[in-house]
Amino acid sequence: xxxxxxxxxxxxxxxxxxxxxxxxxxxxxxxxxxxxxxxxxxxxxxxxxxxxxxxxxxxxxxxxxxxxxxxxxxxxxxxxxxxxxxxxxxxxxxxxxxxxxxxxxxxxxxxxxxxxxxxxxxxxxxxxxxxxxxxxxxxxxxxxxxxxxxxxxxxxxxxxxxxxxxxxxxxxxxxxxxxxxxxxxxxxxxxxxxxxxxxxxxxxxxxxxxxxxxxxxxxxxxxxxxxxxxxxxxxxxxxxxxxxxxxxxxxxxxxxxxxxxxxxxxxxxxxxxxxxxxxxxxxxxxxxxxxxxxxxxxxxxxxxxxxxxxxxxxxxxxxxxxxxxxxxxxxxxxxxxxxxxxxxxxxxxxxxxxxxxxxxxxxxxxxxxxxxxxxxxxxxxxxxxxxxxxxxxxxxxxxxxxxxxxxxxxxxxxxxxxxxxxxxxxxxxxxxxxxxxxxxxxxxxxxxxxxxxxxxxxxxxxxxxxxxxxxxxxxxxxxxxxxxxxxxxxxxxxxxxxxxxxxxxxxxxxxxxxxxxxxxxxxxxxxxxxxxxxxxxxxxxxxxxxxxxxxxxxxx
Numbered sequence: 001x002x003x004x005x006x007x008x009x010x011x012x013x014x015x016x017x018x019x020x021x022x023x024x025x026x027x028x029x030x031x032x033x034x035x036x037x038x039x040x041x042x043x044x045x046x047x048x049x050x051x052x053x054x055x056x057x058x059x060x061x062x063x064x065x066x067x068x069x070x071x072x073x074x075x076x077x078x079x080x081x082x083x084x085x086x087x088x089x090x091x092x093x094x095x096x097x098x099x100x101x102x103x104x105x106x107x108x109x110x111x112x113x114x115x116x117x118x119x120x121x122x123x124x125x126x127x128x129x130x131x132x133x134x135x136x137x138x139x140x141x142x143x144x145x146x147x148x149x150x151x152x153x154x155x156x157x158x159x160x161x162x163x164x165x166x167x168x169x170x171x172x173x174x175x176x177x178x179x180x181x182x183x184x185x186x187x188x189x190x191x192x193x194x195x196x197x198x199x200x201x202x203x204x205x206x207x208x209x210x211x212x213x214x215x216x217x218x219x220x221x222x223x224x225x226x227x228x229x230x231x232x233x234x235x236x237x238x239x240x241x242x243x244x245x246x247x248x249x250x251x252x253x254x255x256x257x258x259x260x261x262x263x264x265x266x267x268x269x270x271x272x273x274x275x276x277x278x279x280x281x282x283x284x285x286x287x288x289x290x291x292x293x294x295x296x297x298x299x300x301x302x303x304x305x306x307x308x309x310x311x312x313x314x315x316x317x318x319x320x321x322x323x324x325x326x327x328x329x330x331x332x333x334x335x336x337x338x339x340x341x342x343x344x345x346x347x348x349x350x351x352x353x354x355x356x357x358x359x360x361x362x363x364x365x366x367x368x369x370x371x372x373x374x375x376x377x378x379x380x381x382x383x384x385x386x387x388x389x390x391x392x393x394x395x396x397x398x399x400x401x402x403x404x405x406x407x408x409x410x411x412x413x414x415x416x417x418x419x420x421x422x423x424x425x426x427x428x429x430x431x432x433x434x435x436x437x438x439x440x441x442x443x444x445x446x447x448x449x450x451x452x453x454x455x456x457x458x459x460x461x462x463x464x465x466x467x468x469x470x471x472x473x474x475x476x477x478x479x480x481x482x483x484x485x486x487x488x489x490x491x492x493x494x495x496x497x498x499x500x501x502x503x504x505x506x507x508x509x510x511x512x513x514x515x516x517x518x519x520x521x522x523x524x525x526x527x528x529x530x531x532x533x534x535x536x537x538x539x540x541x542x543x544x545x546x547x548x549x550x551x552x553x554x555x556x
Contacts, residue, residue: 050193050224051085052186055133056238056251057169058555059514059523060088060118062458062465063111066413067095069404070108071365074310077266077280078361079246080303081238084193084229087265088119096120105410110462114516118555132197134183135553141165143545144175146537148447150434151393151423151480152495157434157448158292159426159441163473163508164531164547167244167445169236170254170438173549174211177204182217194221218255227267231260237284239303239317240398241361241372243417243454244445247396248317248357248376249301253440256299258286266307277308288321292433297324300339315359317376321431322352328430353428353435354378357396368405374398376443378425393422393480393495396444400454413458423449423480423495449476463516471508477501477538505534510547517555525551 054060061081067073072095076083083091092115099112145162149155165173171180184197196219202212220233236255240246266278284301300320307313320339322328330338330351338351357376363369376396400417404410426441426448427434435442446452452473459466479499485492510529517523529547536543 049086050191050222050229051087051188052132052193052195052222053082053084053218053236054088055169055218056082056236058133059465059516060115062460063115064088064091066107066111066404066410066460067091067115069363069365069368069370069402071310072098072108072112075266075278077278077305077307078313079240079315079359080262080280080282080305081245082236084264085119085188086224088115090265092116092120105405105408106462107405107410107460110460128187128189130186130188131554132184132186132195133553133555135181135551137178137180137182137549137551139173139178139180139547139549141173141175141178141545141547141549143531143547148426148434148441149449149475149477149538150427151449151478152482154427154432157427157432157436157441158439159434159436159447160439161447161475163445163471163506164510164529164545166440167250167252169217169251170440171199172201172213173547174201174203174206176206178202179204184217191224192221193224195219224264227263227265229262229264231258231262233257235260237282237301239301240315240357240359240374242374242398242400243415243456246315246317246357246359246374246376246443247398248319248355248443250441250443250445252445253437253442256284256286256437257289258284258299260284260286266305277306279307280305288324288433288437291438292324292436294324294327294431294433297321297327297431297433311363311365313361315357317355317357317359319355319435320352321354321435327351350430353431355425355435367403368410369401369403371401372399376425378428389494392420394425396421396425398444411460413460415454415456417454417456419444419446419450419452419454421446421448421450423478446473447475449478450474465512465514465516467512467514469508469510469512471506471510473506473508475504475506475538477503502538503535504538507532521554523553523555525549525553527551 068076068078073091075094076091095112143162143164145160147156148159148161150157178201180199180201182197182199186195187193197217198214199217200214216234218234218236220231220235222229222231234255234257237249238245238251239249244250244252260282262282263280266280268274268278281304286299288297288299290296302318304316305313322338328351335351355376355378359374361370361372377390377394397420400415402415404413406412421444441447450473452471454469454471456469478497478501480495481498482493483496485494508531510527513526515524527549531545532542533545534542
């Protein structure tokens with residue numbers, strides 16, 4: 001990571017005069033200073049508190065979701081996660097102040113009590129060093145992976161598809177027996193915080209090379225000043241709405257190695273802009289590692305969230321992947337234009353793989369209902385003047401609805417979600433690896449040329465939670481080419497299917513049971529899954545995949 005950042009700085013200086021370089025630096029510093037002043041001014045006299053992040057797969061997010069659905073937590077951007085422990089403390093205090101006899105059900109009271117037991121006393125704690133959440137996992141699986149196929153050249157990208165064993169923040173589960181242990185520590189003092197957690201895993205029935213490994217799950221330091229936070233290191237990041245996140249960043253891959261500046265909490269801008277509601281932004285720059293066709297590629301991710309009212313949340317997303325061995329070369333000026341301006345002298349700089357997206361979530365607290373949509377495209381193909389192109393073949397869509405608090409005690413939550421991924425949004429012809437990290441897609445985990453439908457029901461009792469998920473997914477090996485539309489102008493291109501390939505269909509059922517804190521404060525989770533795959537790897541026949549997983553975890 002540091003080598004890439006240093007090389008980027010050198011490339012910035014190379015080929016430009018000192019005067020021009022200093023002007024650029026001065027402009028960037030001025031912009032950052034103005035943004036910081038605006039945020040600090042609007043935040044008032046709130047004391048900054050540094051704290052580590054709550055892992056994105058933590059069950060605390062389920063309890064928080066129930067409080068948000070009932071309108072008990074309003075100062076939160078649902079589409080920008082994870083949240084820090086200090087943020088959870090604020091959420092708990094707000095929910096505690098808004099909850100009343102008329103709005104409280106057993107489900108709400110129990111969710112609030114669990115969050116209070118973990119986060120309410122954080123600000124009064126004198127401990128600077130703590131243990132991070134630890135866990136031990138034993139799994140048995142019969143579920144082989146296959147390489148993800150792209151819908152155009154190249155035929156594959158640097159990612160594997162195995163829905164039954166993935167979507168777990170990059171954790172490796174072997175096709176066989178896997179034993180894994182996770183643990184680490186956290187430091188919190190004043191405005192500063194740091195965390196390091198590691199995972200060791202081994203294949204109990206495997207003896208070949210690569211059957212065991214110890215790697216860093218998270219390792220970062222962060223500083224907080226008012227509503228602004230700066231993170232450096234391997235830090236989790238999830239954006240968008242949906243079961244597993246949005247179309248650009250999901251819970252499928254491991255955390256990125258990055259430098260990130262983000263708003264720790266939503267803020268209102270001063271003056272007349274206060275009528276636009278609350279805002280929250282994040283800007284990250286990192287690396288995609290070495291395990292790819294273009295080792296050392298860098299990535300920039302930006303998101304701006306807006307909440308004009310407590311019922312609506314919008315998000316705008318931008319991603320740029322460039323650099324690395326074998327990637328297109330460019331001068332420092334061209335790279336800066338490619339990052340932020342895109343267009344010069346009548347054409348686009350063709351140095352990177354870009355993706356832009358937008359998402360929206362509309363909630364109805366009185367009905368505990370939320371509707372959401374996520375959209376991403378990697379090319380506009382002539383300002384979207386083609387029949388589909390940037391809206392469909394180059395695009396990812398994730399749309400869904402969730403309903404919380406059904407039943408007299410509010411214990412049943414339901415969700416339905418549909419997904420579509422075109423043949424090309426995960427990649428670009430110069431970057432054959434695609435938008436991937438360690439053989440996992442960063443965004444929507446289905447991969448190219450796919451569609452899916454998910455039904456999910458969750459029953460939360462006083463001391464346990466049961467979640468049943470049914471997924472129907474379809475993958476095609478159709479092949480596309482970009483051709484000029486007959487009779488069209490210079491920009492009128494579109495994708496045309498030139499090969500109708502075989503399909504792969506998956507029907508999957510998973511059941512997750514979680515026993516909340518029991519003996520010694522431990523949580524016990526059991527997961528079982530069955531998947532039927534017709535036409536696995538686009539070949540005749542069917543296979544049957546299974547998974548059984550046991551996890552024992554201690555929270556803090």
